[in-house]
Amino acid sequence: MKVHEFQAKQLLAAYSVPVPRGQVAETPRQARAASQALGVPVAVKAQIHAGGRGKGGGIKLAANPDEAERVAGEIMGMQLVTHQTGPEGQLVRRVLVEEQLQVARELYLSIVIDSSNGLPVMMASEAGGVDIEEVAAATPERIHRLAIDPTIGFLPFMGRQLGMAMGLSGDVLKQALAAMDGLYRAFLEKDCSLAEINPLVVTADGRLLAADAKLNFDDNALFRHGDIAAMRDKDEEDPLEVQAQELGIPNYVKLTGNIGCVVNGAGLAMATMDAIKLAGGDPANFLDIGTVNSVERVVNAFRILTADPNVQAILINIFGGMARVDVIAQGVIDAQREGGVRVPVVVRLAGTNLEEGERLLEESKLPVLRASDLGDAARKAVEAAKQAAAAK
DSSP, rough: OOOHHHHHHHHHHOOOOOOOOOEEEEHHHHHHHHHHOOOOOOEEEESSSOOOOTTTTTTEEEEHHHHHHHHHHHHHOEEETTTOOOOOOOEEEEEEEOOOOOOEEEEEEEEEEEETEEEEEEEEEEEOSTTTHHHHHHGGEEEEEEOTTTTTTHHHHHHHHHHHHHHHHHHHHHHHHHHHHHHHHHHHHHHHHEEEEEEEEETTTTEEESSSSSEEEOGGGGGGGGHHHHTOOGGGGGGHHHHHHTTTTEEEOOOOOEEEEESSSSSHHHHHHEEEEEOOOOOOOEEEEOOOOOHHHHHHHHHHHHTTTOEEEEEEEEEEEESSSHHHHHHHHHHHHHHHOOOOOEEEEEEEHHHHHHHHHHHHOOOOOOESSSHHHHHHHHHHHHHHHHHH
């Protein structure tokens, strides 16, 4: 789960990570009041779950409350397009009004999980800012990494090592050590999957501040963090992904292709998507209904796929181990009879109660395309999608 910049900064401030003074505003008039309360020139920053806001026109400076109100009005309601939103952009509903900073240096600091060793890794660089991805690609030696064993924790010498690698010394180094310690404690205690400060700035008057912040959380740990779960902003998520979760299908991710997939098991889902690509098509989603024996789960999966206007064909690929093929087949039948399926459906079934599932599909007399194996299913789905698109 993602949160907004202002929410991330509130959480980090509770862990003694220094952040600029600021207030959230949901109307231009509130932005004016926030600017008056701060009493200094401000930056008005669009709050969406995406980076690159400044380049997209989502961050503007204001010297006084009148300007703050004006630029907030320009930002709020805009469909902000960045390299992380895609061409459709994201609607801006609120802004963060924050003190302007006189920046002397821009640094980078983050923590992620390194899947190769299963440990949190703190990354730091003296080359912070909006183009950190280019730094990582062109000059990876400028990004310094340090694995942290949770049984030992983050120790002062680790911070000094990273701080000196960033060229820090004196009081600024001390501030950086405190910020690193706070970031690590927040990452650990709040079950983050990403904690990033970019840029971590040194101001002209010697302060170290998190000028921007991003926190992502492990969805599977949210039951432990009701306060964080309450920060969820569904308006920032794909509507179909939200609907899928509400219908009891947590493992759905919308993609850009035109072949909808219904699969049981994440590995089989990835293999199915690969097979579609090898056959010359593009999957419209990742959808794992899980190891369940639920007709309703299958019907709900169809409801999600048919709500996506890009879907030109649906591929059902089920291997029944603990799941029963006859239950899945009945779900396919009920979904078709519900009347919302107006695209070709390709079905490949294998495993437990296969004979009964085959019988149910045969007796239903529904126009389902049968496939003998995964490769056959992918080829038929790709061809069916092409024909459906040509018929429009």
